[in-house]
Amino acid sequence: MSHYLFALTDGGGTVPPEVGVARRLVDRGHRVRVLAEASMENEIRAIGAEFVPWEPAGPASGSAPAAAAYRDWETRNPWTLARGMSNHMIAGPAREQARRLLAAVDTERPDLVVCSFVAFGAMAGAEAAGVPFDVLVPNIYPLPAAGLPPTGTGWPPARTELGRFRDRAVNAATTRMLSHFTVPRLNELRTDLGSAPLQVIWDQVHHARRQHVLTSRSFDFPAELPPTASYAGPMLDDPVWAHADDWPIPAGTGPLILVALSSTYQAQQRCVQNVIDALARLPVRGLVTTGPGLDPRDLRGRARIEIVRSAPHTQVIDRADLVVTHGGHGTVMKALVAGRPIVVLPHGRDQPDNAARVIARGAGLTVRRTASPARIAGAVQKVLASRSYTDAARRLGDRIRAEVTRSPLVDELERLCPGGPPYRWTPHPEGPR
DSSP states (O other): OOOOEEEOOOTTHHHHHHHHHHHHHHTTTTTEEEOOOOGGGHHHTTOOEEEEEOOOSSTTTTTTOOGGGGGGGOOOOOOHHHHHIIIIISSHHHHHHHHHHHHHHHHOSSEEEEEEEEEEHHHHHHHHHOOOOOEESSSOOSSOOOOOOTTSOOOOOOOOOHHHHHHHHHHHHHHHHHHHHEEEEEHHHHHHHHHOOOTHHHHHHHHSSSEOOOOOTTTSSOOOOOEEEOOOOOOOOOOOOOOSSSSOOSSSSSOOOEEEESSSSSSOHHHHHHHHHHHHHTTTTTEEEOOTTTOOSOOOTTTTEEEEEEOHHHHHHOOOOOEEEEEOOHHHHHHHHHTOOEEEEOOOOHHHHHHHHHHHHTSSSEETTOOOOHHHHHHHHHHHHHHHHHHHHHHHHHHHHHHHOOOHHHHHHHOOSSSSOOOOOOTTTTOOO
8 A cells, every 4th residue: 555645726627537536546455645725625525535624724715726816818828828827826825835734745755746736836846855756647738748739728739830839939938937937936936845946837747757648649739748647537426516316308309419618617607607598599499508607597498498507417418419519628638538529718717729729620619608599500510410529529538538548647655655765854843845
């Protein structure tokens, strides 16, 4: 039995796959402790792991995750987005993450620390303590890599030298912008921890022993990843709040459409309502799951359409003919594994990139999130009318399922536990200043 310490942040859709990794280690008989936000406690306790809150017990416990304050849907200005990501997800929480992680490793030494992709403070803390750490990448590979278009653009792979120059230029500009807001604050922390400074933001991730990319190599675009990064296949776990109780089957006999937009709030109410109104124009049935981010009572129902807070997507998709989604990685993976075509209405983040990969494989269509009900209805009708989309989704789904079946992830995590080198870290009584 090995001892693993997970350092996780609540990124909404990133929670089920990351907690799913911890569950697989628990199932193997290992001891797993999880440092996480209070919003994740139920998910962690449900898998039999030990929950350790980032925040100590007190009035602040149970508060919304820091990432929830990152209101990225309110702007498209890249500098504003980068500043918000730094303040709420990367540099802002880093010092407290490092302090709490160092307290945890000082109390009981783990063999390996496993970090969320944005838990930069936890990575810095593990590095300073001399404890090996891995990073979970719960979607497509987001760092600059030859062959991959810049993250967030929704672009297909470059085919010409001019296109490759464009990708390099955008990646360089994005790296400079994120580093501008994050690196000075991260380096202040690293100096206090006795660690060498970072040159650019991605250096911290590249210091990890391994980067486990929790998606399918067949789904992502071909790229030259660094030697420490490898595709582990997607984690297809449903969140604990998606209860497996009976879910309502819409009345009627037409094709069943699952509508699953973001589980976190992204100002998606109007978009969801447009999808509902679109399906009402067609001879189909719809099951709309709003998730915790949206109240079903805020939506206008229609005939043959059920609106619920949650339902287990892995069960519903098996009965569905098509999935309409914002393009979150988890929903896209589950739809493809089930061989279901997809209509994507990307909102932001990695969603345009997931949509680009769906289109490139011929497994669906994309429309703008502001599209009218008529336009959405047209896309749904087109996908249902052509067998090619379903055939492409099934071919891709077969390849993804094969990768899930032979995923090396747990074996790699077990193999990477060396019993731990001697600690270099001597904790200050009050932790990092």
